[in-house]
Amino acid sequence: MNKNKKIVIIGGGIxxxxxxxxxxxxxxxxxxxxxxxxxxHVWKPILHEIASGYLDxxxxxxxxxxxxxxxxxxxxxxxxxxxxxxxxFITYEYLNNLENKKxxxxxxxxxxxxxxxxxxxxxxxxxxxxxxxxxxxxIKHAMLLHKKLFNILLxxxxxxxYDIKNLIKINIVIIGGGATGIELSAEIVNLIKELKxxxxxYFDNKKINITIIEAGSKILSLLPNxxxxxxxxxxxxxxxxxLVNTLVTNIYEHGLKTKTNFYINADxxxxxxxxxxxxxxxxxxxxxxxxxxxxIIKSTLQTTLDNNIFAIxxxxxxKINNKFIPAxxxxxxQMVKICCKNIISILNKTSMSVFKYIDYGxxxxxxxxxxxxxxxxxxxxxxxxxxxxxxxxxxxxxxxxHQIKIQGYNKTFLFLIVNIINKFIRPKIKIK
Ligand SMILES: Cc1cc2nc3c(=O)[nH]c(=O)nc-3n(C[C@H](O)[C@H](O)[C@H](O)COP(=O)(O)OP(=O)(O)OC[C@H]3O[C@@H](n4cnc5c(N)ncnc54)[C@H](O)[C@@H]3O)c2cc1C
Numbered sequence: 001m002n003k004n005k006k007i008v009i010i011g012g013g014i015x016x017x018x019x020x021x022x023x024x025x026x027x028x029x030x031x032x033x034x035x036x037x038x039x040x041h042v043w044k045p046i047l048h049e050i051a052s053g054y055l056d057x058x059x060x061x062x063x064x065x066x067x068x069x070x071x072x073x074x075x076x077x078x079x080x081x082x083x084x085x086x087x088x089f090i091t092y093e094y095l096n097n098l099e100n101k102k103x104x105x106x107x108x109x110x111x112x113x114x115x116x117x118x119x120x121x122x123x124x125x126x127x128x129x130x131x132x133x134x135x136x137x138x139i140k141h142a143m144l145l146h147k148k149l150f151n152i153l154l155x156x157x158x159x160x161x162y163d164i165k166n167l168i169k170i171n172i173v174i175i176g177g178g179a180t181g182i183e184l185s186a187e188i189v190n191l192i193k194e195l196k197x198x199x200x201x202y203f204d205n206k207k208i209n210i211t212i213i214e215a216g217s218k219i220l221s222l223l224p225n226x227x228x229x230x231x232x233x234x235x236x237x238x239x240x241x242x243l244v245n246t247l248v249t250n251i252y253e254h255g256l257k258t259k260t261n262f263y264i265n266a267d268x269x270x271x272x273x274x275x276x277x278x279x280x281x282x283x284x285x286x287x288x289x290x291x292x293x294x295x296i297i298k299s300t301l302q303t304t305l306d307n308n309i310f311a312i313x314x315x316x317x318x319k320i321n322n323k324f325i326p327a328x329x330x331x332x333x334q335m336v337k338i339c340c341k342n343i344i345s346i347l348n349k350t351s352m353s354v355f356k357y358i359d360y361g362x363x364x365x366x367x368x369x370x371x372x373x374x375x376x377x378x379x380x381x382x383x384x385x386x387x388x389x390x391x392x393x394x395x396x397x398x399x400x401x402h403q404i405k406i407q408g409y410n411k412t413f414l415f416l417i418v419n420i421i422n423k424f425i426r427p428k429i430k431i432k
Contacts, residue, residue, distance in 0.1 A: 128251030176273030177214030
């Protein structure tokens with residue numbers, strides 16, 4: 001095996017960080033470099049729980065520098081901006097130090113490059129969206145939204161004390177009826193419930209409107225109908241308004257407009273509708289992309305035009321048996337094994353393996369109100385619906401399995417203990 005080849009992984013998300021660990025175990029970490037634009041890794045499916053204050057960002061993120069030190073690989077804090085495929089180097093923008101806003105450009109050579117930069121919210125260039133909407137793509141967004149939610153709710157509570165005519169209300173609008181929007185809406189209702197225990201008693205369900213707006217004909221359109229209906233009924237029960245077949249066309253300072261020219265007031269708008277890969281990828285020469293900038297890959301996970309460049313996770317687009325592999329944590333995780341195998345095949349000059357996707361199911365967490373989803377029993381090719389405590393247990397297990405993969409059993413167990421202790425000694429929700 002040629003262990004001297006330089007392997008560069010861009011993006012330390014679910015797929016990138018799991019890949020580093022697996023590759024390191026198989027071939028050693030010496031020639032592996034990870035570049036990420038953030039200093040911290042986070043399991044994105046918990047972002048809405050960080051936004052609501054239910055989970056603490058400090059103990060649910062992993063510092064890349066620390067992870068690299070423990071595992072002996074190179075980490076560079078930087079943002080990929082270009083790839084020179086012919087001379088085999090990438091260029092990335094980095095900050096000299098964490099306070100310095102001045103960015104510098106650096107080059108890094110590679111023999112094998114893995115792009116695992118994930119996705120961001122697709123804003124569809126809707127007028128007003130960048131200025132007014134909140135997003136939930138990374139830890140910074142989650143913390144920003146947390147601050148905004150708290151401010152808006154506390155201001156409402158304090159103003160309500162003097163609201164003799166009962167006029168004050170707030171409108172929170174979540175655009176996108178997929179898993180992220182749905183889970184976030186339930187988290188916000190739970191946050192309001194928890195805040196009441198801290199003496200914020202003036203919350204009145206009729207005066208806090210939470211609305212989910214979905215362009216399609218139903219929420220959770222990718223899940224079985226039964227789950228979509230079940231979730232719809234729970235959301236209705238906890239007073240969340242749901243508008244389907246509603247396409248948002250404009251965002252304004254205090255509201256939004258739909259395609260049918262309907263104006264909806266909004267004090268807070270959170271955009272969770274659709275994904276894309278950042279636009280800079282369009283300018284990299286010689287890589288094939290689709291309409292949302294995902295890199296088109298072959299079943300070996302190599303990009304279609306360059307066998308030395310792999311793409312995995314949300315930033316890749318792969319069609320198997322006429323079906324696109326969904327952009328989700330499960331696919332990102334499953335791609336890691338074949339990507340690692342095929343990198344080793346290049347080093348050994350042996351034949352490549354082909355990726356096969358297995359759908360094990362999906363789970364939706366509705367905060368304290370329920371968890372629901374389906375599991376696929378692949379032997380009999382049947383989907384079974386699960387809910388309640390079992391579903392919640394499996395939902396948490398998925399996160400723990402990811403933590404075990406990237407930090408091992410001992411650290412994951414210790415973090416679990418810290419989390420349990422924190423539940424007793426710290427407030428149930430982060431109140432600041
Ligand atoms: C709020 C939320 C909830 C979700 N819930 C679920 C769920 O319940 N179940 C599920 O299956 N999926 C869920 N998903 C989707 C899931 O998180 C993604 O499919 C998964 O994270 C994709 O993994 P990835 O490795 O492709 O990218 P990511 O995990 O997104 O990681 C990408 C990494 O690349 C880095 N990066 C990005 N651009 C650059 C650049 N130019 N240069 C350097 N580094 C860069 C980022 O900082 C990040 O660390 C959710 C997503 C969100 C946002």
